[in-house]
Amino acid sequence: MLSVSPWLKxxxxxxxxxxxxxxxxxxxxxxxxxxxxxxxxxxxxxxxxTASALLFTFYQxxxxxxxxxxxxxxxxxxxxxxxFRGKSLLRALTAVPFMLPTVVVAxxxxxxxxxRGLLNTLITNYQLPTFTPSPFTLIxxxxxxxxxxxxxxxxxxxxSSLDPQLEQTxxxxxxxxxxxxxxxxxxxxxxSLLAASLLVFLFDxxxxxxxxxxxxxxxxxxxxxxYLQAVKFLNLPLAALxxxxxLLCTLIFSTLYSYLVTRNSYPLAPRSTQHPPRTFQQKLFxxxxxxxxxxxxLAPLASLPAxxxxxxxxxxxxxxxxxxxxxxxxxxxxxxxxxxxxFYVPPIRxxxxxxAYASATVILSxxxxxxxxxxxAKPTRLEKILDPLIMLPLGSSAVMLGLGFIITYGKWLTxxxxxxxxxxxxxxxxxxxxxxxxxxxxxxxxxxxxxSLGASPLEVWKHIDLPILRRAALTAATFSFTVSLGxxxxxxxxxxxxxxxxPVAIERFLSQPGGLNYGQAMAMATLLxxxxxxxxxxxEKFRPPSAGDF
Amino acid sequence: MLELHHIxxxxxxxxxxxxxxxxxxxxxxxxxxxxxxxxxxxLLRMIAGLETPDSGSILFNGMDLASTPPHLRDFGLVFQxxxxxxxxxxxxxxxxxxxxxxxxxxxxxxRAARSLKLVNLQGFERRRVTDLSGGEQQRVALARALAIxxxxxxxxxxxxxxxxxxxxxxxxxxxxxxHRTQIPAIYVTHDQEEAFAIADRILILHEGHxxxxxxxxxxxxxxxxxxxxxxxxxxxxxxxxxxxxQNGNWKVSSEFGIFALDCGHxxxxxxxxxxxxxxxxxxxxxxxxxxxxxxxxxxxxxYKVTFDNGLFVYLDEPPKIGEQFAARVRVECLS
Numbered sequence: 088m089l090s091v092s093p094w095l096k097x098x099x100x101x102x103x104x105x106x107x108x109x110x111x112x113x114x115x116x117x118x119x120x121x122x123x124x125x126x127x128x129x130x131x132x133x134x135x136x137t138a139s140a141l142l143f144t145f146y147q148x149x150x151x152x153x154x155x156x157x158x159x160x161x162x163x164x165x166x167x168x169x170x171f172r173g174k175s176l177l178r179a180l181t182a183v184p185f186m187l188p189t190v191v192v193a194x195x196x197x198x199x200x201x202x203r204g205l206l207n208t209l210i211t212n213y214q215l216p217t218f219t220p221s222p223f224t225l226i227x228x229x230x231x232x233x234x235x236x237x238x239x240x241x242x243x244x245x246x247s248s249l250d251p252q253l254e255q256t257x258x259x260x261x262x263x264x265x266x267x268x269x270x271x272x273x274x275x276x277x278x279s280l281l282a283a284s285l286l287v288f289l290f291d292x293x294x295x296x297x298x299x300x301x302x303x304x305x306x307x308x309x310x311x312x313x314y315l316q317a318v319k320f321l322n323l324p325l326a327a328l329x330x331x332x333x334l335l336c337t338l339i340f341s342t343l344y345s346y347l348v349t350r351n352s353y354p355l356a357p358r359s360t361q362h363p364p365r366t367f368q369q370k371l372f373x374x375x376x377x378x379x380x381x382x383x384x385l386a387p388l389a390s391l392p393a394x395x396x397x398x399x400x401x402x403x404x405x406x407x408x409x410x411x412x413x414x415x416x417x418x419x420x421x422x423x424x425x426x427x428x429x430f431y432v433p434p435i436r437x438x439x440x441x442x443a444y445a446s447a448t449v450i451l452s453x454x455x456x457x458x459x460x461x462x463x464a465k466p467t468r469l470e471k472i473l474d475p476l477i478m479l480p481l482g483s484s485a486v487m488l489g490l491g492f493i494i495t496y497g498k499w500l501t502x503x504x505x506x507x508x509x510x511x512x513x514x515x516x517x518x519x520x521x522x523x524x525x526x527x528x529x530x531x532x533x534x535x536x537x538x539s540l541g542a543s544p545l546e547v548w549k550h551i552d553l554p555i556l557r558r559a560a561l562t563a564a565t566f567s568f569t570v571s572l573g574x575x576x577x578x579x580x581x582x583x584x585x586x587x588x589x590p591v592a593i594e595r596f597l598s599q600p601g602g603l604n605y606g607q608a609m610a611m612a613t614l615l616x617x618x619x620x621x622x623x624x625x626x627e628k629f630r631p632p633s634a635g636d637f
Numbered sequence: 638m639l640e641l642h643h644i645x646x647x648x649x650x651x652x653x654x655x656x657x658x659x660x661x662x663x664x665x666x667x668x669x670x671x672x673x674x675x676x677x678x679x680l681l682r683m684i685a686g687l688e689t690p691d692s693g694s695i696l697f698n699g700m701d702l703a704s705t706p707p708h709l710r711d712f713g714l715v716f717q718x719x720x721x722x723x724x725x726x727x728x729x730x731x732x733x734x735x736x737x738x739x740x741x742x743x744x745x746x747x748r749a750a751r752s753l754k755l756v757n758l759q760g761f762e763r764r765r766v767t768d769l770s771g772g773e774q775q776r777v778a779l780a781r782a783l784a785i786x787x788x789x790x791x792x793x794x795x796x797x798x799x800x801x802x803x804x805x806x807x808x809x810x811x812x813x814x815x816h817r818t819q820i821p822a823i824y825v826t827h828d829q830e831e832a833f834a835i836a837d838r839i840l841i842l843h844e845g846h847x848x849x850x851x852x853x854x855x856x857x858x859x860x861x862x863x864x865x866x867x868x869x870x871x872x873x874x875x876x877x878x879x880x881x882x883q884n885g886n887w888k889v890s891s892e893f894g895i896f897a898l899d900c901g902h903x904x905x906x907x908x909x910x911x912x913x914x915x916x917x918x919x920x921x922x923x924x925x926x927x928x929x930x931x932x933x934x935x936x937x938x939x940y941k942v943t944f945d946n947g948l949f950v951y952l953d954e955p956p957k958i959g960e961q962f963a964a965r966v967r968v969e970c971l972s
Contacts, residue, residue: 252720255687258707259714260734260785270733274724 097462097469104459104477104515111508112480115491122327122494133325140312140329147223147298147308148291151230155287158231158383159238160280165376166239167246169369170361177377180384182240184233186623187616188573189296190590194612195387196229196301197597198394203605205390208399225301230294232387234287241286245279246272251360282347289340293333293484296575296590300597309333310576313486317493318580327494330487337482391616395609400602417606434607437592438614440503441572444588447507448514448571449564455511456518456563463519464526481516485576488512492581503586509577514567521566525559526552562626569622572615589615638663638821639684639789644693646679646845653679654845657693661789664819668836670829672868675842677825681791684823686710697788708737713782713820717794719774721766727753727777728762734785752784755814772803779811783818790815790822796831808834829869833857841865863911863971872915873947874971879904889970893926893946900970911971916950923965930960 122128166178184192198204200220207219220228249272257271258264295310304315309329317326364373398414424433459477463470480488488509492500499505529552537547553560575590582591589611596608644657654676661667669677682688684695686707695702702710721730732749740748753759756776761769766777775795782790795811796804812835815822826832832839833853841849841856841864849856849865860866863874877891885899891912904910917923928944933955940955948964956962 250718250720252716252718253722255682255685255707256714256716256720257722257733257737258687259685259710259712259791260781261708261711261737262733263706263708266737270737271722275722277724 097467100458100462101469101473104455105473107455107511108477108480111512112483112488112491115488115495116483118494119327119330119487119491122324123331125324128324128328133322133328136307136312136316136325137329137332140307140309141332143306144292144308144310147226147230147306148288148294151227151234151291151294152284152288154227155231155234155238155291156280156284158379159235159283159287160242161372161376162235162380163239163243163246165373165380167243168361169373170363171373171377173377177380178239181380182236183388183620183623184384185236186569187233187619188575188590189233189294190300190573190575190593191391191612191616191619192229192233192387193297193300194593194597194608195391195616196225196232196297198609198612199387199390200225200228201301203400203602205394205397205399222302223306226294226298226306229297229301230291232384234290237287237290238280238283241279241283242276245276247360249275249360278347282344285340285344285347289337289344292340293337295484295486296594300594309336310484310486313484313490314576314580317486317490323490323494326490330484330490333487334483337484341482388616391609392613395606395613398602398606400605414606417603417610420603420607421610434592434596434611437587437589437611440586441588441590444503444506444510445568445571448510449567451507451511452514452518452567453560453564456515456522456567457560459515460519460522460526463523477519478516480512485509485513485574486580489577489580492577500581501583503583505581506578506586506588507571509581510571510574511567513574513577514570517566517570518563521563522556522559525556529555565622565626569619569626572618572622638698639823640696641680641684642694642696644680644683644690644695646676646683646688646691648679652845654690657845657847659840659847659850661821661823664821665837666815666822666824666835668832668839669823669825669842670827670832670836670839670868671842672827674844676845677827677842678793680842681793681823681825684789685712685714685791711785711788713785713787713790715775715778715782715790715792715795717797719771719778721774721777721781723767725766726762727758727764727766727769730766730777731781731784733781738785748784748786749780752780755783755818756780756810771799772807775799775807779814783814783820787820790820792822792824792826794826795824797826797828804831805834811835841868843868860913861971866913866971872913872966873949875912875914875947877910877912879906879908879910881906887970893968894924896924896968898968898970902970912968913971914948914966914968917965917967924968925963925965927961927963930956930958930962933958 162181166174187195196204200206202219253271253275254267257267262270293310294308295314298306298308299311299314302311304311304319307315309332313326313329313333316322316329364370395417396413396415398412398416421435421438422433463474463477466474492505492509496505533551534547537551538544542550572588573590574588575594578588578591579594582588587595593608593611593615596604596611599605639661641660642658644654645652646654657680659667669680671677679688683690686702686705689703697710722733725733728749731752732745735745735748750759750762753761756779758773758776758780761773761777766774769777778795796807799807808831815835824832824835836853839849839851839853839856840847843862843864848862849860851859856865857869857871860869860871866872866874875891875893877889877896880888880890880895882888882897882904884903885901887898887900887904889896889898889910889912893914896912898912900910914924914926926948928946928948930942931945932941932943934941934943936951939951939953941949942952942955942962942964943949944962944964948966950964950966
């Protein structure tokens with residue numbers, strides 16, 4: 088009988104994933120680093136741009152984080168402390184935006200509060216005083232919109248696992264309600280609040296789609312500036328310099344985050360502390376926040392499909408005679424290849440492209456994710472080293488991945504094949520983190536029993552692992568499908584104009600004048616929202632209980 | 638000092654506490670003894686102000702506490718799992734209540750130090766509470782409750798999480814401290830040994846009712862109810878039927894034979910009664926019941942011998958397991 092050394096087996100598992108990462112991540116990364124260190128990167132012209140981008144990125148991320156905490160912390164208290172009707176529904180509602188693609192979030196806020204959004208067009212049509220929040224306000228709101236759930240989750244979990252006897256003891260020792268909060272509850276929540284803030288900050292720091300679509304190029308964060316320098320000004324050294332800075336920052340923040348998570352946690356005794364609101368203040372708090380949260384989270388999600396079905400401005404900027412009202416035009420128009428339109432193909436092709444890319448991404452990421460997850464499920468010293476390497480693409484922004492592709496594989500950019508590779512880079516960490524715990528949960532003696540009964544290694548895999556892993560694999564597949572559908576940053580940099588994806592098409596529609604273009608952006612974003620929501624529901628349905636938190 | 642008058646409480650439609658009235662006198666330690674679910678912890682939490690009774694009143698020094706929130710009651714509270722604040726060190730924990738009272742720093746330092754000395758934890762001031770052993774943690778919790786010079790101390794199964802030896806040591810210390818400080822205390826426990834060791838008076842709670850009140854000696858000598866006798870482990874409870882007799886001299890038949898008993902109350906012929914067979918005192922007139930030995934345990938200076946019918950006695954010379962043995966027990970009427 089042929090015996091394969093365990094080392095050889097390990098290496099066989101790692102060959103494909105590592106080769107993929109080497110070619111599509113580490114090599115481009117090294118090229119970016121090389122560009123950064125080149126004399127063309129650090130110049131008197133580039134440095135002020137870099138400094139101002141860095142400053143603005145910190146500024147907007149800080150403000151967004153602050154606002155997110157302002158809404159998120161009371162919401163966390165609401166969910167952790169009180170029982171009320173519709174609670175789980177409201178909680179689910181607050182979690183939806185986080186999983187939606189950033190272009191959908193941007194389009195949703197645009198549809199509600201933007202220049203051509205529901206509110207503003209309605210107001211103008213009825214000659215009411217105009218009210219349009221500044222683009223910067225929209226950006227902040229969108230950030231709060233999709234990050235609040237992080238605070239609710241992390242701080243809420245900490246709060247609900249806080250032993251109520253601690254607060255009761257404090258009361259018996261003479262602390263009134265306020266001082267119980269300031270002296271006991273808040274200090275105990277500080278680590279988790281800090282961790283939540285840091286995570287929110289990290290997401291705001293690397294935010295791209297929302298800022299580009301809602302703000303435009305005048306709001307140049309690091310991400311937006313990388314994109315502008317790489318695509319519009321073709322200043323690759325500066326783009327590389329910005330990317331390196333960005334990567335450095337995110338690495339510092341995520342290291343700090345994991346340090347916080349592992350360190351500052353207190354031993355907690357979970358007990359049920361939830362009760363219906365009792366006092367007048369509690370009832371006021373619960374009803375106010377229920378109302379506020381439902382309005383804040385429902386309005387953009389509802390206005391997007393609404394705006395895609397209502398004509399509120401002229402299709403092509405005509406002044407006379409506009410047919411206001413319900414219309415399906417924005418959807419039918421997606422199937423027509425008009426001369427002079429911004430595509431060379433009917434816009435609905437973007438949907439087909441997206442689906443094709445997403446399917447390729449699913450296949451590729453599962454193909455690479457399975458062996459890696461198998462190896463990581465039973466970690467040796469080798470895996471302890473490789474694990475952070477595999478997760479590194481998570482730390483680098485999507486725009487940076489795109490930049491790496493441009494720098495390294497520029498001459499192949501005419502081919503649509505690069506896009507699924509980029510999407511796979513983004514999806515792979517999620518796929519591995521979903522599969523790994525499921526694989527680890529299969530006890531080894533099951534496989535041993537099967538092979539003692541005469542099953543070959545392949546048959547063991549087919550009859551034991553595969554059936555058990557079906558749910559996890561399905562979840563992972565849906566994850567990577569969703570990630571690919573919504574991927575914006577990398578795709579915008581590398582997608583060919585004749586092969587747009589849905590997010591790219593939305594961006595182009597939004598940047599064009601005329602009600603028809605705007606309406607089509609809304610229609611496309613609505614479609615993407617529906618597909619993504621369906622995928623999320625599928626994930627929730629199939630998610631194995633062990634997998635899930637990243 | 639503390640008076641409870643006709644306390645009622647229901648939880649999700651079921652009665653949790655039914656007509657509870659009792660008082661705690663100055664310097665007295667009262668023990669609420671009962672199994673889990675007897676309502677004893679709820680009662681304690683009501684006294685602390687953490688829960689409110691459906692009806693009835695709680696008075697301290699004649700003043701109704703209904704409108705006094707927990708933080709103004711000045712009652713020290715000690716839980717089973719200590720509830721030490723994990724983000725504060727030993728000294729900060731002990732000083733917490735003093736800080737809440739906005740005492741001058743000088744006084745806080747002094748009183749915290751005195752409290753720690755009282756529980757023999759000098760030198761622990763800067764330690765993290767999470768690094769302490771269970772016994773040490775409970776001492777910190779006690780010191781913290783003592784530091785505020787409470788008008789009343791409330792203990793909720795304070796030693797429940799500790800092992801026997803540590804428990805005995807701490808019980809002794811606690812008794813000394815309570816005696817020295819003369820702070821009245823209510824001590825909730827399900828452990829009758831603990832209750833007998835610490836209580837001036839015991840109150841047995843069962844399904845929300847008070848079954849028995851009295852000093853440990855009174856309760857042990859006369860448990861009065863089947864539940865109390867069995868819960869305390871006084872002896873073996875069995876059924877009997879009154880055959881005949883009159884005041885003070887009843888003939889009662891049972892599976893163990895016919896006994897002549899002075900029940901202390903009226904019975905009619907054919908009435909069912911509960912009997913208790915317990916180890917006799919030396920001077921007792923004992924009944925002899927013959928049964929098979931199933932277990933012999935050495936306890937201190939004698940043997941506890943248990944029989945197949947649930948009887949047990951204490952003997953200096955143990956019989957062998959499996960032997961038929963004529964045990965001398967005292968049979969008395971429970972009801």
